[in-house]
Amino acid sequence: xxxxxxxxxxxxxxxxxxxxxxxxxxxxxxxxxxxxxxxxxxxxxxxxxxxxxxxxxxxxxxxxxxxxxxxxxxxxxxxxxxxxxxxxxxxxxxxxxxxxxxxxxxxxxxxxxxxxxxxxxxxxxxxxxxxxxxxxxxxxxxxxxxxxxxxxxxxxxxxxxxxxxxxxxxxxxxxxxxxxxxxxxxxxxxxxxxxxxxxxxxxxxxxxxxxxxxxxxxxxxxxxxxxxxxxxxxxxxxxxxxxxxxxxxxxxxxxxxxxxxxxx
Numbered sequence: 001x002x003x004x005x006x007x008x009x010x011x012x013x014x015x016x017x018x019x020x021x022x023x024x025x026x027x028x029x030x031x032x033x034x035x036x037x038x039x040x041x042x043x044x045x046x047x048x049x050x051x052x053x054x055x056x057x058x059x060x061x062x063x064x065x066x067x068x069x070x071x072x073x074x075x076x077x078x079x080x081x082x083x084x085x086x087x088x089x090x091x092x093x094x095x096x097x098x099x100x101x102x103x104x105x106x107x108x109x110x111x112x113x114x115x116x117x118x119x120x121x122x123x124x125x126x127x128x129x130x131x132x133x134x135x136x137x138x139x140x141x142x143x144x145x146x147x148x149x150x151x152x153x154x155x156x157x158x159x160x161x162x163x164x165x166x167x168x169x170x171x172x173x174x175x176x177x178x179x180x181x182x183x184x185x186x187x188x189x190x191x192x193x194x195x196x197x198x199x200x201x202x203x204x205x206x207x208x209x210x211x212x213x214x215x216x217x218x219x220x221x222x223x224x225x226x227x228x229x230x231x232x233x234x235x236x237x238x239x240x241x242x243x244x245x246x247x248x249x250x251x252x253x254x255x256x257x258x259x260x261x262x263x264x
Contacts, residue, residue, distance in 0.1 A: 008043050014132055015042030016094070019073050021092040021136045023083060025143050028074045036072040041065060066090065095139045096132055142164065153231040154255060158190075158239065161222065166194060170253040171227075171246075178209055178218070178256065180238055186256035187220060189242045194252050195221070205238065234259045 015040040023030050045065045049258050050059060063086075069112065138202035153245075158166040168190065178187035205220040220238040237259060246254060 001055045008046060008137070011046050012039050012043035014140065015069070015247050016044075017132050017136055018089055018096070019069065019091045022070070022088045023073070024140050025084065025088055027090075030073050034073050036070040041072060042069050061160050069199050073129075076229040092139065096135055099135045134259060150233055153251075154231070156253065156255070157227040157251075159224040159226070166190075168194060168252040169250055170255045171248050171251045172255045172257060172260065174257050178240065180205075180207055180220075183236075185238050186237055186258040187218070187238045187240045188226075188256050188259065189246070189254040191246055191252050192241050192243055193245075195239075195241055207240070228255075228259065231260055 015020045016035060019030075019035050019038050019042075022028065023035070042065060045061065046060055052060070064090055066086050067082065067141075070082060070089055071206065076082055076087055101222045125254075143163060152171055156168055156170045160166065170188070174233075176189065178189075179185060180187065205222065207220045209215060209218050219241045221241065223237070223239055225233055225235045226237065237256070242254075246252065
């Protein structure tokens with residue numbers, strides 16, 4: 001027996017959770033009234049199953065409902081803005097649906113060879129409501145961390161005075177405040193293994209540094225220029241040779257935040 005009121009309530013609550021997830025991930029401005037109305041629109045699509053619509057029309061109706069939900073919740077600015085909202089709505093839905101489907105298979109089915117059958121257990125209404133926000137909370141938390149982290153990744157080309165070019169992946173560390181005390185040139189740190197050429201002693205500067213946790217002398221090289229993807233060309237800086245390997249995934253270089261300013 002199917003209780004339509006429980007199905008509607010379950011769909012309504014899950015749609016609310018999905019819209020909240022999109023708002024948090026993309027930092028969209030909205031309010032509770034818009035989210036509640038969006039949840040009602042999403043849950044009402046369940047009535048389409050009562051009619052004998054063909055598969056193509058049902059897909060169109062689902063996509064139309066998704067667009068309507070995000071427009072009600074976040075407004076319409078342009079098509080790119082709206083498509084991005086719909087994309088994250090579906091992504092959140094896939095993450096939640098995939099997890100619940102996996103849980104259903106793990107807990108509620110047994111197998112006999114290649115045959116799978118239901119063993120009498122089922123994920124009831126209260127379990128779904130309890131698990132859904134937990135799953136999406138961890139998904140949103142991880143998505144935000146990844147977005148914040150990878151927004152600080154840059155592809156750079158360092159042009160050296162010997163004519164060589166080093167193409168590296170850099171990380172913008174706001175804690176890198178190193179500057180040349182003499183000419184106030186910002187210093188970027190590069191893994192020593194990336195500096196695989198021999199410089200004469202006269203081409204190496206010894207720069208004293210003093211940080212909160214350490215102080216000492218840093219070997220530096222004067223390059224010609226640096227090209228930072230989506231930022232442009234910068235000059236008048238130093239390359240500090242890092243004796244210790246930079247322990248950030250896929251990173252060869254630590255950028256100085258001053259290099260992202262208009263001009264230095």
